[in-house]
Amino acid sequence: MAHNGEKDPISGVETTGHEWDGIKELNNPLPRWWLYVLYATIIWSIGYWIVMPAWPTISSYTKGAIGYSQRAKVAGELEKAAEAQSVYRDKIANSDLQGIMADHELLEFSLAGGGAAFGDNCAPCHGSGAQGFKGYPNLNDDNWLWGGTLDDIYTTLKYGIRSDHDETRFNQMPAYGTDGILDRAQIRDVVQYVLALNGQDHNAKQSAAGKTIFEEQCVACHGEGGEGIQEMGAPNLTDNIWLYGGTPEEIHKTVAESRNGVMPAWVDRLSDETLKQLSVYVHSLGGGQ
Amino acid sequence: MASTEEAYGSPQGGATGTADQPAVETINVEAVNAKERRSLYASRVKVHPKRTQGTFRRIKWIVMLVTLGIYYLSPWIRWDRGDSIPNQAILVDFPARRFYFFFIEIWPQEVYYITGLLILASFTLFLVTSLAGRVWCGYTCPQTVWTDLFVTVERWIEGDRNARIKLDKMPWTFAKIRKRVVKHSIWLLISIATGGAWVFYFADAPTLAGQLLRFEAPASAYLFIGLFTATTYLLGGLAREQVCTYMCPWPRIQGAMFDEDSLLVSYRGYRGEPRGKHKKGESWDGRGDCVDCKQCVAVCPMGIDIRDGPQLECIQCALCIDACNQVMPKVGRPKNLIAYDTYRNLDAAARGESARPRLIRARSILYAALICVTGLIMLVALISRSDLDLNVLHDRNPVFVTLSDGSIRNGYTLKILNKQHSVRSFQVSVEGLSDAELSAVGEGEGTNLEVSVKPDRLRSFRVFVTVPADKIDKEVTDIEFVLTDPSDGSVARNDSIFRGPK
The missing domain is CATH 2.60.40.10 (Immunoglobulins)
Structure with a gap:
């Protein structure tokens, strides 16, 4: 392997003396400035360590001479974005909900902002598309427990339902079975009647018996025809839209044990502008009245 | 075994020593840092291209004028598009996410027009390369054009090749310093103009020009001008041929694109060899036309000798053709000892035959067909573009x-x-x-x-x-x-x- 200035016979280029399985490396020298570029990058990296955050320490890291921080940069950008939005936010704060709906710019801003706030705060229960789950209402349809006008939605959002806020929307359906108000057969009859109200398969005889019980026990809240009373938060029982399911078993459980779901009050968690944006957003989902 | 011996040094004739001559151990070893040992790094030898005149030099002047003209001036062309829409003919409007090119307006999702343009450009490059070698490198590559411009300035200030070599060796007198300062200042001005022209493609040129002069332009404008000033000065003024030889991947790729039928800048060895000095009146019998005047080497901006045959470094700028064509008539020999020629013809000529260049062949037909298809698709897409x-x-x-x-x-x-x-x-x-x-x-x-x-x-x-x-x-x-x-x-x-x- 001695270096002997051997030349490759074909190219006439000197070899480096390195050989692998008969293949010899030719010495086509790199330009020296290329080497200097390598040194320059090394020097650059040392400068970089000094100027920029670079090395981890036990509990922190070296901050660098100019104190650059991506977090701080993001925070600054967010602040700037918030500042740019403040024009709209101020307008929203000073406008009523109908005013927001009437102003194209405010409407678009609220839909975007409301959508984001919905994803952060409401989607865990109501679903990312507000499609709802069992016990959590679908906000896309036109069936509202407590009313679907902008102001109704705003109030619901603000104080919640059966929440710990003093102003909360509140009602309580008796647990007809557990509390012993009706016996099992009576509940079965009522269930048959409710099925009939929705045009579902039912037992006519039981349903007729149930009608009497319904008129005694239920119309006070759900109305004469069972179409619900929004002021009391009593659901419409005739539209075949069910919060807890529309099978005879589920309806039976609802009547016997009652349900009484809870929505938190958001007034202390979100700003009023955000609540207004959320109201507009939920209203825009398709069911707004 | 052999390696072990080498490693420890093999005793040569140790045992064969005679009685009156004590055995001396000779070791087969070489000093690691022997003087002769070639360095792994090469120092740069400066190239001083000599001035030349001729057809190809003229073509290069025209190409330089046109390409630089397009680059520096096109952002200033106006194109009326109506109210509140930029009226700059060529504009890459990043904030509004639009690209304007005369009557064409492209939205970000229509970037396939640019893809098509790039495909078209590549195929054109392939076609031209397969027909006539590194035309792109030799005439139109920005690196070539700007280097040419910088060398022209250098020649204008410091004189031609010999004067420049002399100046390089001179001690630092006032005259030398003056020339160097003037040269680098002009280089810098060109570089600034180059960097400056770049940013005009991204904003309304007259507005930005005003802002730049009043120092009110956005920081990014100054940053990019600085960046392009630095790269132009560095690559065009200082690095020159080093960029093509060491940095650019293109020479390696282009080598695969021409074949024995491509017209390449070639020294016709069959005519030129054996070369040698020639005195007036001497017979030309038994010798070649090359008088070994080395004019072709002196004018070469890449610092190579075309007579060594095709080389990676050669950008095929054809200046050696011009240089040789000035010499040949003087010695009474026909022109084009160096010329655009094909490998096939050079081979044939060496055997005393000749081969016509075949421009129409599978490769060129394929490239031309691909260009037509791509162009057609682009055209249809553009015409049928809906607003x-x-x-x-x-x-x-x-x-x-x-x-x-x-x-x-x-x-x-x-x-x-x-x-x-x-x-x-x-x-x-x-x-x-x-x-x-x-x-x-x-x-x-x-x-x-x-x-x-x-x-x-x-x-x-x-x-x-x-x-x-x-x-x-x-x-x-x-x-x-x-x-x-x-x-x-x-x-x-x-x-x-x-x-x-x-």
């Missing part, structure tokens, strides 16, 4: 909503792209559903929706389509959204679906 576009996205969650009267509602996000420079009102309707009722937040409702879109803008909004329960018999109904502009009758359509319960 109205509609995208429809069906809601995924929930896929449908049942309303209290039993009717079914689907939600869609509609995106209308108005590429015209005026406000347009459209009618949105749905085909494929009977009794469909449309509504959009803030836009009203009906079987036809009226919506307006601002000039040169995209507008996105949610549309609800509601159908009575008895009109839906399938889980999935194929529908089509139709967007009509009543003022000019233009229509955009987009497929979607309407989903109902199972």
Whole structure:
């Protein structure tokens, strides 16, 4: 392997003396400035360590001479974005909900902002598309427990339902079975009647018996025809839209044990502008009245 | 075994020593840092290209004038597009996300036009390379053009090749310092102009020029001018041929693109060899035409000798042809000892035959065909480009909503792209559903929706389509959204679906 200035016979280029399985490396020298570029990058990296955050320490890291921080940069950008939005936010704060709906710019801003706030705060229960789950209402349809006008939605959002806020929307359906108000057969009859109200398969005889019980026990809240009373938060029982399911078993459980779901009050968690944006957003989902 | 011996040094003739001459151990070893040992790094030897005149030099002047002219001046061309739309003919408008090129306006999602342009450019490059070698490198590459410009300035200040070599060796006198300062200043000015011209492609040129002069331009403008000033000065003024030889991958790739039928700048060895000095009146019998004047070497900006045959470093600028063609008539020999020629012909000529260049061959036909196809597709795409576009996205969650009267509602996000420079009102309707009722937040409702879109803008909004329960018999109904502009009758359509319960 001695270096002997051997030349490759074909190219006439000197070899480096390195050989692998008969293949010899030719010495086509790199330009020296290329080497200097390598040194320059090394020097650059040392400068970089000094100027920029670079090395981890036990509990922190070296901050660098100019104190650059991506977090701080993001925070600054967010602040700037918030500042740019403040024009709209101020307008929203000073406008009523109908005013927001009437102003194209405010409407678009609220839909975007409301959508984001919905994803952060409401989607865990109501679903990312507000499609709802069992016990959590679908906000896309036109069936509202407590009313679907902008102001109704705003109030619901603000104080919640059966929440710990003093102003909360509140009602309580008796647990007809557990509390012993009706016996099992009576509940079965009522269930048959409710099925009939929705045009579902039912037992006519039981349903007729149930009608009497319904008129005694239920119309006070759900109305004469069972179409619900929004002021009391009593659901419409005739539209075949069910919060807890529309099978005879589920309806039976609802009547016997009652349900009484809870929505938190958001007034202390979100700003009023955000609540207004959320109201507009939920209203825009398709069911707004 | 052999390596072990080498490693420890093999005793040579140690045991064969005679009685009166003690055995001396000779070791087969070489000093690691022997003087002769070639360095792994090469120092740069400066190239001082000599001035030359001729056909190819003239072509290069023209190409330089045209390419630099296009580069420096085109941002200043105006093109009226109407109110509130930039009137710069060529503009990459990043903040507004538009690319303007004369009558063409491209939105970000239409970047395939640029892809097509790049494909077209590549195929053209391939075709030209297969026909006539590194034409791109030799004539039009920015590195070549700017280096040429910088060398011209250098020659103008410091004189031609010999004067420059002399100046390099001179001690630092006042005259030398003056020349160097003047040269580098002009180089810097060219570099600044180059960097400056670059940013004008990204903003309104006259406005930005004013801002730059008043030091009110955005920091990024100065940053990019600085960056391009530095690279122009460094690459065009200082690095020159080193860029082509060591940095650029293209010479390696182009080598694979020409073949024995490509016209390449070649020294016709069959005519030139054996070379040698020639005195006036001497016979030309038994010798070649090359008088070994080395003019071809002196003019070469890459510092190579074309007579060594094809080389990686050769950018095929053809200046050696010009140089040789000035010499040949003087010694009374025919021109074109160095010329564009093919390997095939050089081979044939060496055998006393000749081979005509074959420009039309499988490779060039293929490239030409690909260029035509790509060009045609581009042309069709450009002509059929609509100034109205509609995208429809069906809601995924929930896929449908049942309303209290039993009717079914689907939600869609509609995106209308108005590429015209005026406000347009459209009618949105749905085909494929009977009794469909449309509504959009803030836009009203009906079987036809009226919506307006601002000039040169995209507008996105949610549309609800509601159908009575008895009109839906399938889980999935194929529908089509139709967007009509009543003022000019233009229509955009987009497929979607309407989903109902199972």
